Amino acid sequence: MRYFLSSILKVIPVLLMISFIVFFLVRLTGDPVSLMLPETATDQQREDLRQSLGLNDPIYIQYFTYMADVIQGDFGESFRYNQPAIDIVLERLPASFTLAISSMIIATIIAVPAGIYSAIKRNTFADLIITGSSVLGKAMPNFWLGIMLILILAVQFSIFPVSGSGTIAHLVLPSITLGTAIAAEMTRLIRSSMLEVLGSEYIRTARSKGLRETIVVNKHALRNALIPVVTIMALQTATLIGGTLITETVFSWPGMGQLLVQAVNARDMAVVQAATFIIAILVILSNLTADLTYRFLDPRIKYED
Amino acid sequence: MTEPLLDIKNLRIRFRSDEGTVKPVNGVSFQVNEGETVAVVGESGCGKSLTSLSILGLVPSPGEVFEGEIRLQGKDLTKLKKNQMRKLRGNEISMIFQEPMTSLNPVFTIGNQMTEVIKLHQQLDKKESINKVVEMLDLVGIPEPERVVRQFPHQLSGGMRQRVMIAMALSCNPKLLIADEPTTALDVTIQAQILNLMKKLKDELNTGVILITHDLGVVAEVADRVVVMYGGEVVEEAHVNEIFDNPVHPYTRGLLSSVPKMTGSVEELGAIQGSVPTPSQMPKGCKFHPRCPIATDLCKDEHPNLEETLPNHFKRCFHMEGGSIYEQHKRETTT
Structure with a gap:
């Protein structure tokens, strides 16, 4: 518990840094006033807007005003949607979250058994097939796989909808697209981690005790092999929630990635800042989860340190 | 005579790879009786650990036992199915490994x-x-x-x-305990404790013990009988006192003279010249001849058999009176 609290305290400076970077980066990209007003606007109109947005204040005052609002959950209004920016971002969050989790589930279902199997059958035909397909999976561009899946499963056979969101059926194709790509990488990771563990002395001890090979592999080896994999999985999940622009675009999936790119193009500063903030918090949270899982899996890491 | 607890006969292990076949264990035979501690001694790479793993059926892939018998109370372990072998592991035969940390x-x-x-x-x-x-x-x-x-x-x-x-x-009260260098990784004071413990438990449970080691101090401490291995075969086997008092094979003598003693001058600490040949580069003839101080042309061409020279004292050397020749050679070179 103390460890948990101290990790949360450590998060605060990180968030401050992020707010700092986000705030100034957006300011560097250009004048928001010229974007918000039509080209025919007079200088007086520009000046009035600048004044009302507080853009004439010294930059550190602007930052502090901004931070005071942010702490209260106010990231400002999106001028494209005329809604609070944070609402627009949070509206997209469930879609991103669902897609990320379902892709991770698919990836895990494929990668864990495949990784274990190719490790215990090392240098056999099965291993060759598995490592071969994971190279293929990694090399295959996401948009291509997505389009192929749409062409075959949605257009040709009409099993799943072509694009959009709302039902579980809508979730299937984008999840497979993302899930298989992650599975490809995870399989290789699990395989090599497993191979290392299987060669260790405690596995020989386990065998010398007369344990069944399934227990040796699934109990003694797997738990050790998963330790490095967990970190990668948590980071992947964070990246997925943060948005996978290409897949979201191919399937018109209303996720964070799409929103963020649109906001950047439109210089919708409030949304960019809110989205970046939320993504940063999610990355921090998933790191924290990875850390906790890591500690659960490996008793050698103590909570006190 | 009663049946030995463990009887290894002409055990041969090979590893096949693209570069060819190597046989790191090539015709090893020895026995272990109930309640007896047999020390298997030799330098790293002589095949002693592999021999012990083969008793448990745990020779790492792609290695395999391709000839010989390992009989536990008459039952040939090399013929057992995986399932049957697994039931013996940890139950009738168990093993202590040399790396307690891992x-x-x-x-x-x-x-x-x-x-x-x-x-x-x-x-x-x-x-x-x-x-x-x-x-x-x-x-x-x-x-x-x-x-x-x-x-x-x-x-x-x-x-x-x-x-x-x-x-x-x-x-699980095993009949046979294999201890592969159980004290190598430990402090000297702890070593003694562990050895005493093993000795005590062995006497209490009447377990047969195979003690694999290259530490002759440990051998003198706990072993009843000693099997000296070199290049994947047994080169000498005798009662522990025989080995220490009357070693015959030049390799055993070399091993013994490389142990520092409390008495005598320090300069006399001997070393065996050269190093253990790898299984893929085993010399012809007697495997020890390139490093042997008394090797003759015969040793280069012919491979000696393991023979019983004295009662219960076996050696693999052409020079039957190896001892005396060795002494003679030593006298000649030192004078």
């Missing part, structure tokens, strides 16, 4: 790892097997066994972990 699984508690083997072989329920674990830990001299049961390996010292390994290996 031989226990870091992510499970001592209790978990020990009850596993007890539950497997002795049909005890959870509570009974934990009691058994506590009893075994107590037997090997671990203080506060109830607490250690809940601890992880990293919370114990090397000596304690090795005690845990011994407790685990003995928890």
Whole structure:
């Protein structure tokens, strides 16, 4: 518990840094006033807007005003949607979250058994097939796989909808697209981690005790092999929630990635800042989860340190 | 004479690869009786560890036993099915490994790892097997066994972990215990404790022990009989006193003279010239001849057989009176 609290305290400076970077980066990209007003606007109109947005204040005052609002959950209004920016971002969050989790589930279902199997059958035909397909999976561009899946499963056979969101059926194709790509990488990771563990002395001890090979592999080896994999999985999940622009675009999936790119193009500063903030918090949270899982899996890491 | 507990006959192990076949164990035979400690001695790479792993059927892939017999109370282990072999492991034959720091699984508690083997072989329920674990830990001299049961390996010292390994290996009262350099990784003071412990337990449980080591001090301490291995074969075998008082094979003599003694001058500490040949570059003839001080042309061409020169004293050397020739050679070179 103390460890948990101290990790949360450590998060605060990180968030401050992020707010700092986000705030100034957006300011560097250009004048928001010229974007918000039509080209025919007079200088007086520009000046009035600048004044009302507080853009004439010294930059550190602007930052502090901004931070005071942010702490209260106010990231400002999106001028494209005329809604609070944070609402627009949070509206997209469930879609991103669902897609990320379902892709991770698919990836895990494929990668864990495949990784274990190719490790215990090392240098056999099965291993060759598995490592071969994971190279293929990694090399295959996401948009291509997505389009192929749409062409075959949605257009040709009409099993799943072509694009959009709302039902579980809508979730299937984008999840497979993302899930298989992650599975490809995870399989290789699990395989090599497993191979290392299987060669260790405690596995020989386990065998010398007369344990069944399934227990040796699934109990003694797997738990050790998963330790490095967990970190990668948590980071992947964070990246997925943060948005996978290409897949979201191919399937018109209303996720964070799409929103963020649109906001950047439109210089919708409030949304960019809110989205970046939320993504940063999610990355921090998933790191924290990875850390906790890591500690659960490996008793050698103590909570006190 | 009663049947030996373990009878290894002409054991040969090969590893096949694209570069060819190597035979790191090539015709090893020896016996272990009940309640007897047989030390298997030799330099690294002589095939002693591989021989012991083959008794458990755990020769690492792609290695395989391709000839010979390993009989445990008359039953040939090399002919057993995987399933039958598994039932013997940890039950009738158990093994202690040389790396106490890494031989226990870091992510499970001592209790978990020990009850596993007890539950497997002795049909005890959870509570009974934990009691058994506590009893075994107590037997090997671990203080506060109830607490250690809940601890992880990293919370114990090397000596304690090795005690845990011994407790685990003995928890199903094996007929045969294989100890592969059980004290190599430990401090000298702990070594003595562990050896005494093994000796005591062996006497109490009447277990046959194969002690694999290159430490002749350990051999003198605990062994009844000694098997000296070189280049994948047995080169000398005799009672422990015979080996120390009257070693015949030049290799055994070399090993003995490389042990520092309390008496005599320090300059006399001998070393065997050269190094152990790798299995793929085994010399023709007697495998020891390139390093042997008394090798003759015969040794270069012909491969000597293991012969009983004195009662219960076997050696693999053409020079039957190897001892005297060796002495003579030594006198000649020193004068």
